[in-house]
Amino acid sequence: MGLFDNLFERKTCDICGDKCGVLGGTKVKDGRLCKSCVSKLSPWLAGLKSFSLAEIREHLTYREENQEKVKNFNITHVIGDKGTKLYLDVEKRQLIITGNSNWRSSNPDVLDFSQLVDYDLKINENKKEIMKETSDGKKESYNPKRYEYSYNFYVYINVNSPWFNTVSMHVNNSTIDGYDNEEYEEAYLFSEEICEVLSSLKEGSLEEINDIVDYYKSQRSNKRTYDSTYYSDTKAYRRGVDYYRERDPRRSHYKF
Ligand SMILES: [Zn+2]
Secondary structure: OOOOHHHOOOEEOOOOOEEEEOOOOOOEEEEEOOOOHOOOOOOOOHHHHHOOOOHHHHHHHHHHHHHHHHHOOOEEEEEEOOOOOOEOOOOEEEEEOOOOHHHHHHHHOOOEHHHEEEEHHHHHHHEEEEEEEEEOOOEEEEEEEEEEEEEEEEEEEEEEOOOOOOEEOOOOOOOOOOOOOHHHHHHHHHHHHHHHHHHOOOOOOHHHHHHHHHHHHHHHHOOOOOOOOOOOOOOOOOOOOHHHHHHHHHHHOOOO
């Protein structure tokens, strides 16, 4: 066999024995995995290179057991809108976080409420200067400078799992332009609702979860507007008003 043949000889997967792709598959600490085996791993599993083949085998067993949990998962609540959603089965005290609409076939990790550690809301603001064009075709700043803003809403959840520590939710599915519009408000309310529900899952009752869901449903239909009274109704705020106010970039744009 010449050098050329060796170079293009397909490597085999150390888990299932199938051929890896032309690029040699995905490396782990002491071996490699084919595409099909990689697709069976949890999407939250990070840093594959630090896992040994023995650990990967153990993880795949966990993933098979997870598939059974997915089959038996009975949705009682769905929270979220266009992006990543939170699914609950309050009878079994389990949750699923996924952005996949065809989620049953994607084997999303089923977590117990008791595995939740904490979470944080993060709204990323992106700022871009708007320039004007001068008569000779050059770009120039306005005085004072003008900006356009865009936003993405995330909830980061720390969980107690042998396989991963952080699960992230991208609440909106595409970047939202500006803060003074319905899209922003909707993504904001869903983010707040997700946070409130998450914090009630560990010790809260089913009644409380239902109360929170009803509360946010009414907030959405009431078209709550961002003004000085925005945070005055603290009914469902387990985390407290200040927590949300501090994390909402609108705070720096409106002076109340
Ligand atoms: Zn394989």
